Amino acid sequence: MSVKNIYSHNSNLKDEQLSPAYIVLPLIDIIEKYHKDKIIWCPFDTELSEYVKIFKKKRFNVIYSHINEGKDFYLYQPKKWDILISNPPFSNKAVMTKRVLSFNKPFAILLPAIWINDSAPLRLWGDKDLQLLLFDKRASFKGNNDKLVPFSSIYYCWNFLPKQIMFKKLDKSLISSDNLNL
16 A cells, blocks of 8 residues: 555545544643653644644644645654654554654554554554553544544553553543633
């Protein structure tokens, strides 16, 4: 399979599920405590992404890129960045994760919780310590196809969390960052 077919302009934008603010907010205290001065790259995001809007409101150094802007994740990376955080397309998780791991930089990527049962994470992570950020509730996403995602999602991380497994509560009333005082 060609890399261009994995996340190209015509193929997987149907796979785009937009993150509500409440799935981004649990990252804030972790970033403030452990990654405050880092440049955060959100490689599957536009300026309208809750990741980008919240990180900017918190005055974090954030850059973003999206396939719609001609910045294909499999062909592009910014010249300078320190940590990757995003909600990538859920299809082709293994290929996307392999690329994320190849950067050898800290990251937090939101993926289906059930993926941990697949053999791919074990093969991909190898000797790197997988970290997980789990939640007390299932997040609801709304995508281009207007269908809600019917499974739980968690952050798969490397060199991002202070310990291997963490649990956070979600406040599902915080859907948009537009009215948040951060």
